[in-house]
Amino acid sequence: MSFKQEVIRPVRNLPPSVWGDMFLNNDKKADLGEVEQIAEDLKEQVRKDIILALGNRKEHTNLLKLIDTIQRLGISYYFEEEIANALQHVYEAYGDDWNGDNISICFRLLRQHSFHVSCGIFNKYKDKHGAFNESLTNDVEEMLELYEATSMRIQGEVVLDEALDFTRTHLNDIAKDPLHNNSVMSTHIHEALETPLHKRIPRLEALSYIRFYEKQASHDETLLKLAKLGFNLL
Numbered sequence: 252m253s254f255k256q257e258v259i260r261p262v263r264n265l266p267p268s269v270w271g272d273m274f275l276n277n278d279k280k281a282d283l284g285e286v287e288q289i290a291e292d293l294k295e296q297v298r299k300d301i302i303l304a305l306g307n308r309k310e311h312t313n314l315l316k317l318i319d320t321i322q323r324l325g326i327s328y329y330f331e332e333e334i335a336n337a338l339q340h341v342y343e344a345y346g347d348d349w350n351g352d353n354i355s356i357c358f359r360l361l362r363q364h365s366f367h368v369s370c371g372i373f374n375k376y377k378d379k380h381g382a383f384n385e386s387l388t389n390d391v392e393e394m395l396e397l398y399e400a401t402s403m404r405i406q407g408e409v410v411l412d413e414a415l416d417f418t419r420t421h422l423n424d425i426a427k428d429p430l431h432n433n434s435v436m437s438t439h440i441h442e443a444l445e446t447p448l449h450k451r452i453p454r455l456e457a458l459s460y461i462r463f464y465e466k467q468a469s470h471d472e473t474l475l476k477l478a479k480l481g482f483n484l485l
Contacts, residue, residue: 286480293477294329297321300473301333305340312351315341319356320471323448324464324478325457335364342366355396362403363449370408373397377410383417391425391436394418395443402447419444435466457482 304314318334321327327334341349342361347369349357354372361368376397378384387394398418404411426440442459461478464470 290480323460326481355400359400373410388421399448
C-alpha cells in the first residue's frame, strides 16, 4: 500500500508591482508599436524640458535635478547627448563658483561626468568655526545629497572626509528615529548608507528608485511613465 503525502508549499506575500496593470490584458492595451510611439513622445517632451531649462539661467538648479532624476530612473541612455551638452554648459558657466541650490547634486553630477570641480564649494556649508552647520540636519534630502557627493572625493579632500563623517552620523540617527521608522525616506537612507549611489547596479537601482520616486508628491509623471516603459522595453 502506498500513500501520497500532500506537499504544502510556502506562500509569499509580495508587494504590488510598480507597473500596476500597464502591461496586462494585452488585447485591451496598445500593441508594441504603439507603446514604442508613446515612449518616443515622452522622450521628446523630456528633451524639450532639458533644452528649456538649459536656456534659462534661473532654471539651472532644476536642470541638474532633472538630469539626476533621469539618471536614477535608469533612462539616461535616451538623453546622453542632451545631458553631456547640458553639463558642459554648466561647467563652463560656473566652474567652481556654482551659486545655486543643490550644491551637492551639481558637484556629484559634474564629477561623475569627468569635470573636475573643487571640493571647496562645500565650505559654504560650514560655520565660522569650520564645522558643518547643524541646520543641515533639518533637511534630510540635502543631507542625503551631501552624503552621496562625498563618494566622489579623492585622497586629500579633507572637507569631504569631514562631510562624510557628519552626514553618516546624522543619517544613521535619522534612520533610527521612530518618527521615520518604516517610512519611505527611512528605507531610502538605509539603502544609501549600505551602498553609495555610484556603486549600485544601475538596473536594480532604477527599479528601486522608480518605487521611491512614484511615492513622492512632486514626481514628474512624464519621467515616471517613461521610466516604466523603458524598463519593460529593454
